[in-house]
Amino acid sequence: MKLRTFLVLSGLSFVLFVAVNLISWQLPLAIPQSAAAGKLVWQHHNCISCHTLFGNGGYVGEDLTHIVAKYSSSELVTYLVNPPVMRPNKHTLHPALSEPDAEQLVTYLEYVRTLPTLGWPPQPEKAGDYR
Amino acid sequence: MKLLRSLALAARPVQPEPHFRAQQFSRIYCLTAAGLFALQAIVAMLGALDLVIPDLPSPIPFEYGRAIHLGLAEMWPLIATMGMVYFFVTAELKREIYSPRLARWQFWLALAFTLSIYGTLALRIGNGREFLDGLPVLYLGLCSTLAVAVYNLLRTLLASGKQVTPAAVTMTVGMVFLLLLLLPNTIHYSNPIADEATKFWVVHLWEEMAFELTSAGFIAAFFITSGIAVRSQVEKWLYLEASFAVAAGLYSTGHHYYWIGFPAIWLAIGSLVSLLQVIPVGMLVHMTYKGLKAAKLTSKREKLTLWLVLSSLFYHVTGASLLGLLITVPWVNLYMHGTYVTSGHAHLALFGSLGFVVLAGCYYILSRGSEPSSRGYKAAVVAVVLLNVGLVIMGSALIVAGTLQSYLWRFLGNSFMQVSAVINPYLILRVLGGSLFALGDLLLFGVLFGAWRQTKAHPVGKP
Numbered sequence: 001m002k003l004r005t006f007l008v009l010s011g012l013s014f015v016l017f018v019a020v021n022l023i024s025w026q027l028p029l030a031i032p033q034s035a036a037a038g039k040l041v042w043q044h045h046n047c048i049s050c051h052t053l054f055g056n057g058g059y060v061g062e063d064l065t066h067i068v069a070k071y072s073s074s075e076l077v078t079y080l081v082n083p084p085v086m087r088p089n090k091h092t093l094h095p096a097l098s099e100p101d102a103e104q105l106v107t108y109l110e111y112v113r114t115l116p117t118l119g120w121p122p123q124p125e126k127a128g129d130y131r
Numbered sequence: 132m133k134l135l136r137s138l139a140l141a142a143r144p145v146q147p148e149p150h151f152r153a154q155q156f157s158r159i160y161c162l163t164a165a166g167l168f169a170l171q172a173i174v175a176m177l178g179a180l181d182l183v184i185p186d187l188p189s190p191i192p193f194e195y196g197r198a199i200h201l202g203l204a205e206m207w208p209l210i211a212t213m214g215m216v217y218f219f220v221t222a223e224l225k226r227e228i229y230s231p232r233l234a235r236w237q238f239w240l241a242l243a244f245t246l247s248i249y250g251t252l253a254l255r256i257g258n259g260r261e262f263l264d265g266l267p268v269l270y271l272g273l274c275s276t277l278a279v280a281v282y283n284l285l286r287t288l289l290a291s292g293k294q295v296t297p298a299a300v301t302m303t304v305g306m307v308f309l310l311l312l313l314l315p316n317t318i319h320y321s322n323p324i325a326d327e328a329t330k331f332w333v334v335h336l337w338e339e340m341a342f343e344l345t346s347a348g349f350i351a352a353f354f355i356t357s358g359i360a361v362r363s364q365v366e367k368w369l370y371l372e373a374s375f376a377v378a379a380g381l382y383s384t385g386h387h388y389y390w391i392g393f394p395a396i397w398l399a400i401g402s403l404v405s406l407l408q409v410i411p412v413g414m415l416v417h418m419t420y421k422g423l424k425a426a427k428l429t430s431k432r433e434k435l436t437l438w439l440v441l442s443s444l445f446y447h448v449t450g451a452s453l454l455g456l457l458i459t460v461p462w463v464n465l466y467m468h469g470t471y472v473t474s475g476h477a478h479l480a481l482f483g484s485l486g487f488v489v490l491a492g493c494y495y496i497l498s499r500g501s502e503p504s505s506r507g508y509k510a511a512v513v514a515v516v517l518l519n520v521g522l523v524i525m526g527s528a529l530i531v532a533g534t535l536q537s538y539l540w541r542f543l544g545n546s547f548m549q550v551s552a553v554i555n556p557y558l559i560l561r562v563l564g565g566s567l568f569a570l571g572d573l574l575l576f577g578v579l580f581g582a583w584r585q586t587k588a589h590p591v592g593k594p
Binding site: 001005060 | 260261326327394473474552
């Protein structure tokens with residue numbers, strides 16, 4: 001293989017890759033302003049270091065992609081504003097958020113719930129203490 | 132310090148080889164990278180301990196410590212690669228880099244931006260993006276250093292005309308891709324799907340495409356110099372291997388797109404193209420096997436470099452290719468994604484295949500003009516063994532923990548916290564593996580520092 005062939009192949013592969021990415025990451029529903037603000041809260045508090053979203057992130061806490069299907073918005077806001085001790089710690093609390101921040105974050109998680117994740121996270125095959 | 136001094140004094144200077152100013156600067160890139168690698172081991176150990184010791188006090192909270200750990204995992208190979216590319220491109224082209232002054236400024240800029248990222252993260256200032264945490268302006272600064280490198284390398288290649296070699300071109304294209312893939316990560320995305328996808332342009336594509344190109348160039352140059360392979364043979368396959376690395380690397384990113392909101396077609400693209408990624412690895416292993424059968428290395432310096440390259444190839448085949456292929460099967464990935472299996476794969480693939488080859492390059496460059504004494508050689512071999520044993524224990528413990536999570540949590544539906552208690556012993560085992568790894572890391576840093584001191588005291592001649 002010659003230099004020119006390598007350069008042309010590499011360049012074309014990259015341009016095509018970027019193009020298909022731009023098409024593929026279009027949102028099915030535009031993100032509401034409050035959810036976009038919630039994403040900033042998510043990033044500001046570095047939630048990704050302990051929790052996963054779409055399965056990507058830290059494994060200390062539970063995945064939050066579909067957390068709004070398990071807990072109501074008010075339960076989640078209460079948890080974030082008055083955080084409990086994080087097990088197995090005896091003293092360390094979950095980081096606390098202000099109420100407006102907590103509400104925006106939950107709005108963001110509600111939005112994430114609407115994104116098409118192709119059946120992930122999987123439904124357990126047998127009945128168990130999922131909650 | 133005494134140990135470092137003894138390792139330094141133990142190395143013996145050998146006949147000087149001609150070198151260029153860019154090669155002199157590459158030494159400081161490599162030494163700095165080795166220092167960041169040592170820091171990485173300490174930060175990672177503290178993070179792993181934090182996970183198994185409840186209420187462990189720490190001046191830096193776990194979430195920012197983890198961000199520093201993940202950032203360092205990308206940044207020390209980047210700084211080493213900048214130096215390696217300058218070293219081997221000038222060696223291949225047998226000419227000075229276009230602007231040695233730019234190469235020197237590039238180092239100080241890269242170091243300033245890197246330290247600024249970790250300094251601000253230690254002060255809890257970041258942007259909350261996994262692997263790319265830190266103020267975006269600092270990542271833009273890193274892009275500027277990559278742009279300087281690309282400009283310098285392209286001008287050097289253009290000045291060489293028809294004398295350019297495939298290894299020099301492959302390494303330069305690797306640097307171009309490092310820049311192109313980092314740039315989109317300097318802006319904020321409200322779209323969570325785009326945010327996730329562009330993250331993998333660095334997390335996946337830096338390692339499995341851009342660094343693959345720079346490493347292929349280094350390995351080709353090393354094999355030619357040490358007589359493991361003949362130049363004509365290497366140059367026959369290098370562009371082909373590089374083309375496979377680019378095309379397969381790009382579209383295999385699809386295996387990270389399965390569940391982040393991309394269309395279902397990416398399940399097919401990601402899994403099928405991931406199969407092609409094995410081809411360049413197979414070509415490299417085949418050439419190494421043939422070369423090792425034919426060539427006999429007498430230099431301890433080259434043997435040590437080869438041990439590190441072979442370690443990299445081992446994880447390339449096992450941790451990156453075989454385990455990687457298994458977990459890219461969508462039906463398997465559905466259950467294993469988001470568990471410690473991914474973490475085990477990442478440790479084996481990121482450090483295993485990339486880290487070892489970068490360390491090989493650093494050692495080769497820093498020890499240039501010297502031969503290790505038998506004491507220094509033994510210390511280096513012990514370091515390589517500790518790194519390998521520690522990494523295998525760490526990787527295996529994480530894979531077992533992740534498999535248990537997949538079955539008990541994802542498949543059976545037990546609660547996350549119940550399963551976390553079950554896997555805790557494996558996380559303790561991970562700490563033990565990590566301790567061995569950190570020991571090997573610090574010992575190897577001592578060897579590299581010793582080689583640097585020795586060759587600094589006996590500078591090699593200029594052409």
